[in-house]
Amino acid sequence: MFDQPPEGFAAATAIEQFRAADRTALRAHNQQFVLAAFWPDLHPTDGLPLAGSVDTTFTGERAIRIGGPGTPPVAEFITASLAVETGWSVHKMRYFLADAVDVRYRYPRIFGRVREGQLPRWTAQRISRATRDITVSQAEQVEDILLPKLAGVTGQRLENLITAALITVDAERYEQLAEKARRARYFRISQGNDHGLTDFYGRMDAPDALRLKAMVERIVTILRQHPGDLPGIKDRDAATADEWAAVALGTLAAPIRTAQLLLEHEQPDLFDQAVAPFNPLEPRGWPHPAPKHYPTNDPTAPFDHQAEPPADESEAPADPTADGQQTPGDAVDHDEPEQVPGPVEGHHSETQADSAGTEPALTGPIDHDESAQPGQVPDPVEAQSDNQTAHRRNHHPDDCNAAVRAIIRAIPPEKLLAPITFHVHCAAEDLATDTNGTVRIEELGAATLAMTRRWFGNTATINLKPVIDPARIAPVDAYEIPDRTREAVLVRNPLSRFPNSTGLSQKMDIDHTIAYVPGRRWQTGLHDLGPLVRPEHRYKTFGEIDVRQPEPDLFVWQTGHGRTLIVDATGTHDLGTGPFARLVWTSAATVSSIPLPPADLIT
Numbered sequence: 001m002f003d004q005p006p007e008g009f010a011a012a013t014a015i016e017q018f019r020a021a022d023r024t025a026l027r028a029h030n031q032q033f034v035l036a037a038f039w040p041d042l043h044p045t046d047g048l049p050l051a052g053s054v055d056t057t058f059t060g061e062r063a064i065r066i067g068g069p070g071t072p073p074v075a076e077f078i079t080a081s082l083a084v085e086t087g088w089s090v091h092k093m094r095y096f097l098a099d100a101v102d103v104r105y106r107y108p109r110i111f112g113r114v115r116e117g118q119l120p121r122w123t124a125q126r127i128s129r130a131t132r133d134i135t136v137s138q139a140e141q142v143e144d145i146l147l148p149k150l151a152g153v154t155g156q157r158l159e160n161l162i163t164a165a166l167i168t169v170d171a172e173r174y175e176q177l178a179e180k181a182r183r184a185r186y187f188r189i190s191q192g193n194d195h196g197l198t199d200f201y202g203r204m205d206a207p208d209a210l211r212l213k214a215m216v217e218r219i220v221t222i223l224r225q226h227p228g229d230l231p232g233i234k235d236r237d238a239a240t241a242d243e244w245a246a247v248a249l250g251t252l253a254a255p256i257r258t259a260q261l262l263l264e265h266e267q268p269d270l271f272d273q274a275v276a277p278f279n280p281l282e283p284r285g286w287p288h289p290a291p292k293h294y295p296t297n298d299p300t301a302p303f304d305h306q307a308e309p310p311a312d313e314s315e316a317p318a319d320p321t322a323d324g325q326q327t328p329g330d331a332v333d334h335d336e337p338e339q340v341p342g343p344v345e346g347h348h349s350e351t352q353a354d355s356a357g358t359e360p361a362l363t364g365p366i367d368h369d370e371s372a373q374p375g376q377v378p379d380p381v382e383a384q385s386d387n388q389t390a391h392r393r394n395h396h397p398d399d400c401n402a403a404v405r406a407i408i409r410a411i412p413p414e415k416l417l418a419p420i421t422f423h424v425h426c427a428a429e430d431l432a433t434d435t436n437g438t439v440r441i442e443e444l445g446a447a448t449l450a451m452t453r454r455w456f457g458n459t460a461t462i463n464l465k466p467v468i469d470p471a472r473i474a475p476v477d478a479y480e481i482p483d484r485t486r487e488a489v490l491v492r493n494p495l496s497r498f499p500n501s502t503g504l505s506q507k508m509d510i511d512h513t514i515a516y517v518p519g520r521r522w523q524t525g526l527h528d529l530g531p532l533v534r535p536e537h538r539y540k541t542f543g544e545i546d547v548r549q550p551e552p553d554l555f556v557w558q559t560g561h562g563r564t565l566i567v568d569a570t571g572t573h574d575l576g577t578g579p580f581a582r583l584v585w586t587s588a589a590t591v592s593s594i595p596l597p598p599a600d601l602i603t
Contacts, residue, residue, distance in 0.1 A: 001186055005453045009559065012561055015561060023117075025351075026117060026120055026428060027117055029120065030114050030115065030117055030120065030121045031120070031123035033096075033099075033100050033103075033114060033124070033125075034100075034114070034115050036082075036096055036097050036100035036101075037100035037101055037103065037104040037111070038080055038104075039078060039097065039100075040072075040074040040075065040097075040101060041083055043074070043075040043077075043078045043081075044075070045072075045073055045074065045075050047077060048061055048062055048063040048076075049063065050061055050062065050063045050064075050073060051063065051064045051065075051073075051076070058420045059157055060076060061076045061077050062076045063075060063076065064076050066079075066094065066097060066102075066132060067098055067101040067102035067105060067106070067132075068102050068106055068128075068131070068139070068418040069132070069133075069134075069135055069136055069139075070105055070135075070136035070139070070231060071101050071102055071105045071106065071107075072105070074101065077098055078097070079093050079094045079095075080201050082097070087512075096461045096470065098128075098130075098132075099124070099125040099128045099129065102128040102155070103124045103125070103127070103128050106128075106136065106139040106143075107124065107127065107128070107139065107142075107143050109143055109592065110124050110127065110143060110145055110146075110147065110150070112124075113147075113150070118151075119150060119151075120503075123150060123153075123154075123158065125126075125336070126159075126162065127142070127162060129158075130162045130163075130166070131162070131165075131166065134166070134173075136169060138170055141165075141168070142162075142165045142169055144167070145161075145164075145165040145168060145169075146161060146162070146165055148464040149161055150569065151571050152500070152571025152572050153568070153571065154502055155502045156445070156502070156504060157495065157502065157504060159445065160440070160445045160446050163323045163445055163446040164438050164440065164446035164585065166168050167437075167446060167447070167448055168438055169440075169452075171437070171448050174448060175448055175450060175451070178448075178451055182205075184201050184203060185202070185203050185204055185205070186203055187200070187201075187202035187204075188200065188201060188202060200420075200427075201578075205455065206455075207422070207444065207455045208442050210420060210422075210443060210444070211417075211420055212469045214420040215252070215417075216245050216248045216252075217245075217248075218262070219248035219251055219258070219261070220241075220244045220247075220248045221254075221261075222261055222262070223244065223247065223248060223251075224244060225265075230261070232254060232257040233247070233251055233257070233261075234250075252424065262312060275569065277534050280565075283394045297480065297587040302438065329403060353500050361602065370408075421506075422441055422442075422443050422456070423441065423442040423506065424439055424440070424441050425439065425440045425441075425442075426438070426439040426440070426449060426452075437449050439451075439452045442494060442506060444555075468484075468488045468491055468527055470488055471489045473485055473525070473526055474522075474525070475522035475523065475524055475525025475526075475527065475528075476522070476524045476525070477520075477521050477522060477523065477524070478524060478525070479512075479516045479518075479524065481510050481524055481529065482524075485510075485524065485525065485526065485529070486510050487524060488526060489510050489529050489530070489531060490506060490508070490510075490531060491567075492526070492552070492553055493530060493531050493553065494531075495531075496508060496531050496532050496533050496536060496601070497531060497532065497555045497567050498532055498533065498536035498540070498567070499557055499565045499567055500558075500572045501533065501536060501572075502531035503531070503532070503536065505533075508531040508532060508533055508534075509531065509532050509533070509534055509537045510530070510531055511529065511530055511531075511532050512524065512527050512528055512529060513528045513529065513530055513547055513548070513549040513555070514528055526552050527549065527552050528549060530547075530549065530555055543557050543560075544559065544560025545557060545558070545560060546558050548585070548588040548589055549588075550587075550588045553568060553569060554566070554567075554568050555567045555568070556584060556585060556588040562575070562577045562581075562582075563575075563576065563577050563580035563581070564576070564577070564582070564584055564585045566584070
């Protein structure tokens with residue numbers, strides 16, 4: 001009997017009953033919240049000692065404060081007495097009563113909205129819990145900031161608004177909380193394993209987490225472009241995206257191999273010029289003029305990326321192993337054995353593998369003088385006259401070592417970084433006056449200006465972009481959306497313009513409101529574009545819904561059952577299915593047209 005639909009089940013009826021149930025649930029939940037807020041009034045605290053004021057170890061019920069500053073104390077046992085009667089746990093009821101009492105006394109206008117059914121009670125609860133410790137005057141400021149913005153706001157947008165409000169009213173305290181949170185960073189790996197796999201988890205600065213994610217995604221892209229096995233990278237038989245991500249993250253344990261992988265992908269000829277003086281197929285020496293910025297045999301010399309090669313071979317750096325005016329090629333007898341310098345104390349030897357066995361050796365096998373002391377660099381001139389067991393090979397081991405050092409010095413660090421863009425919005429006056437104002441980072445949420453400087457001050461390349469003037473973004477004829485137009489759409493509409501959407505991302509699809517028709521001019525512009533999350537985009541394209549855009553930031557939707565909804569910067573507004581809704585829908589069609597771009601932008 002339970003596998004049959006309700007009697008008289010039809011699409012229109014089901015939709016109306018679903019909406020009715022939703023309204024009933026909202027009223028019921030809000031009614032519970034209101035009842036909890038007034039429950040303490042039935043249990044006065046007259047005669048009860050205030051907790052903490054006297055020794056109450058052997059006394060009975062006390063008066064306790066469960067809300068934030070400015071809320072009255074309540075009788076201790078009201079929590080348990082309501083919990084046992086309603087089937088809730090005492091712990092759950094205590095938090096619920098604390099939220100209700102806090103909102104009633106510290107946010108009276110928000111409490112009024114909940115009581116009237118204009119706001120869900122969980123919105124008020126999230127505000128209360130995030131601001132429990134602020135003062136009464138600060139709570140009043142938070143209410144002033146949030147109240148005009150709460151309609152239809154859910155999820156991460158609400159969290160961002162609350163955080164921004166807290167920074168506005170007390171940036172110093174928010175900084176202190178952020179500093180306390182920094183002390184909670186950690187990284188751990190579980191001790192057990194599940195068929196050879198293990199878990200790891202931790203907490204880190206939010207920008208670092210996004211950088212790590214970007215690096216993993218970049219390595220995944222590179223690995224998937226190599227059909228065969230890559231030396232030093234194990235378990236490459238990944239099939240799913242999650243498996244590939246795990247393999248990519250594992251490669252970071254071998255930083256030199258990872259650097260090699262990244263550099264070969266980004267700029268495979270990066271080191272051709274650096275290794276040219278050490279070509280193993282050529283006789284040792286300088287077959288061509290040596291660039292001034294290649295300190296070929298001096299591993300301590302700085303590497304200058306900007307220096308140009310010398311015009312005269314005489315300007316090439318001298319070889320410390322040479323004698324007098326000899327060139328490196330003249331200074332060595334290829335028939336004589338050679339002493340290869342050992343590791344210098346305090347420096348890592350490139351001929352040794354990592355202790356964990358994860359790093360590939362940088363050179364081939366090299367015979368060393370066993371009489372040399374650790375950290376001692378044998379004299380190169382004396383080494384030429386000693387009878388050594390190591391014989392010169394075609395690749396010249398000392399040349400390889402010098403080449404590796406030159407290569408390492410030549411690595412541009414920016415080539416190893418995964419490109420990631422953070423969109424930061426702040427007030428110009430805060431930058432000009434160096435105040436600790438509020439910053440909105442689209443990928444991270446709200447933060448203080450000081451936190452933003454700490455996050456990016458020494459670890460990021462800052463690209464300042466001019467303010468986008470939508471009036472200067474001319475429409476184009478092509479179907480493809482120019483980058484500048486896409487950026488302007490997301491600046492105008494950071495949130496998806498689908499009804500009741502919570503989509504908030506720079507990766508959203510930018511959709512033509514009116515389907516593109518080849519041959520028409522100026523179709524792709526701000527007047528006919530809006531951001532949508534991919535599932536919303538697919539439903540808009542193939543599902544039973546239509547949309548019109550009478551103004552650049554105003555979207556009028558009509559569902560398959562005739563419901564009209566308006567979506568703008570303030571949220572979603574349901575007009576229903578009546579005559580007024582139909583009139584709005586019809587009117588939106590009469591003004592949906594392609595505006596002419598400014599005359600000076602017409603080409």
